[in-house]
Amino acid sequence: MSKTKVIAFANNKGGSGKTTTCSNVGCAMAMQGKKVLLIDGDMQMNLTLSFFDEEEALAFSESGKNIYTALKEEKDLTDFIVPTKYDGLDVIPSTSLMSSIEFDLFTKWQREVVLKKCLAPVLARGIYDYVLIDAPPTLGGWVMNVMVASDFVIIPVEASPWGLFGLANIFDFVGHVKNIAPRLEILGIAITKADERKNYLKQTIETLQETEGVHLFGTYIRVDSAVEWAQDNSQPVVAYKKTSRSATEYTALAKEIMDNVNR
Ligand SMILES: Nc1ncnc2c1ncn2[C@@H]1O[C@H](COP(=O)(O)OP(=O)(O)O)[C@@H](O)[C@H]1O
Numbered sequence: 373m374s375k376t377k378v379i380a381f382a383n384n385k386g387g388s389g390k391t392t393t394c395s396n397v398g399c400a401m402a403m404q405g406k407k408v409l410l411i412d413g414d415m416q417m418n419l420t421l422s423f424f425d426e427e428e429a430l431a432f433s434e435s436g437k438n439i440y441t442a443l444k445e446e447k448d449l450t451d452f453i454v455p456t457k458y459d460g461l462d463v464i465p466s467t468s469l470m471s472s473i474e475f476d477l478f479t480k481w482q483r484e485v486v487l488k489k490c491l492a493p494v495l496a497r498g499i500y501d502y503v504l505i506d507a508p509p510t511l512g513g514w515v516m517n518v519m520v521a522s523d524f525v526i527i528p529v530e531a532s533p534w535g536l537f538g539l540a541n542i543f544d545f546v547g548h549v550k551n552i553a554p555r556l557e558i559l560g561i562a563i564t565k566a567d568e569r570k571n572y573l574k575q576t577i578e579t580l581q582e583t584e585g586v587h588l589f590g591t592y593i594r595v596d597s598a599v600e601w602a603q604d605n606s607q608p609v610v611a612y613k614k615t616s617r618s619a620t621e622y623t624a625l626a627k628e629i630m631d632n633v634n635r
């Protein structure tokens with residue numbers, strides 16, 4: 373079997389669609405027969421809540437079956453994997469304790485590679501085609517860990533007036549990470565929450581197309597209320613409402629990502 377591809381979904385801007393894109397792309401990949409592990413790297417636990425209800429999510433926090441416990445104790449991530457109800461799709465849940473991860477990492481030996489080391493045994497077993505990591509809206513030591521452990525970064529960008537503001541920061545940050553992880557690649561920018569009635573969608577697309585060194589995915593994710601209904605039901609929209617516009621778009625984006633990664 374080919375090597376597992378590790379992809380981070382990152383953008384320091386909150387609400388840019390990272391979690392929704394990560395959960396739906398992952399679920400779409402699994403629905404196409406791939407083996408996928410999703411890692412929730414955000415204290416807001418939104419990725420975890422995309423598959424489990426609040427009670428189940430809190431149980432993962434209390435039992436220690438979460439990314440925070442694994443990192444703090446520097447354990448093999450294999451023991452923290454939880455299956456979802458979808459075939460081929462597993463999750464490592466987050467917990468609100470992730471709010472102190474920066475502090476916990478600070479005193480660790482080789483603090484930029486803690487996640488990479490914890491993930492290594494999972495990759496060595498070679499059962500996953502893809503590991504997708506949902507990053508929090510920050511650019512610090514923890515997101516550094518997320519990127520160092522990844523082969524690719526995907527940057528979801530909201531098609532809004534301020535969606536592009538601050539994008540230079542993440543490009544600079546990836547540049548710094550490359551000092552430690554030279555093979556890290558920005559796979560592309562995914563436009564999310566696009567509303568075709570708004571002029572700034574066209575403007576956002578044009579600006580990104582003109583930006584040198586930026587690959588813009590051809591699939592745009594448009595605003596769709598089915599996304600929120602799905603989240604309310606602890607399900608990704610690709611599984612909750614397969615016929616919805618957004619389900620079709622996330623499925624197309626997943627295909628595009630797999631094609632780009634395996635080029
Ligand atoms: N395609 C979409 N259509 C409608 N709402 C969306 C869509 N994508 C994301 N959202 C909503 O936008 C908000 C932010 O999305 P989220 O994925 O949580 O962003 P981030 O993880 O970057 O903070 C959420 O409330 C989510 O439900």
Ligand SMILES: [Mg+2]
Binds near residue numbers: 392414
């Ligand atoms: Mg999020």
